[in-house]
Amino acid sequence: MKISEASEVGLSSLAFGLAKFLAQESSDGREAHAPAEVIFSSFEDLTRDEIKGALYELKILHLVDIVELTGKKFPSIRVKERLFFFFDYLIYGNDPEEDAIALARLCLEKSGTVPVAALHKDIQWDLRRFNPALSALIARLPVKRVSREHSQDYSARYFLILDEDRAMLRRLVAVGGGS
16 A cells, blocks of 8 residues: 555554554564664654554554553564555565565466565565565465474565465456455
8 A cells, every 4th residue: 555644544744653653663674673762762752642542543554563561661562564565565665565566466476485585686675675575475375385493684584475375466457466
């Protein structure tokens, strides 16, 4: 999804700015813990309540998860992959959905098991661009065909492409989205 301003997704300008900050802070474009101390110190001109309110706006759109911990100064914050789908085009000019189509084209040249590291090497993108596209692609595959084994760099080590997946990938490439 390509967005250019807060009103397009129903966010306050503070929540929009916070989302952009969180997307830019990610070095690899994967779902991950976001250090609350960094967030709160980066927006020190705002009150804790203002920042928490903006974080909860992001939670409503499933862009982050927040867990309030009793006795802790800061909540636990986890950036979700969906945040990158919304904000990468705005920040980097990359649309993870369009990038997933490029990955689908490469996958059509492969059969059976697709090692994610080899796919990454073939496409020659940095991790920050590759991982959101990979997430968009593997979200279209049946869960049982995607490795649950995580690696240091990727959310899956490999996935399996069967004939029915190949049909879906061809359709994705042909129509530029959907399945």
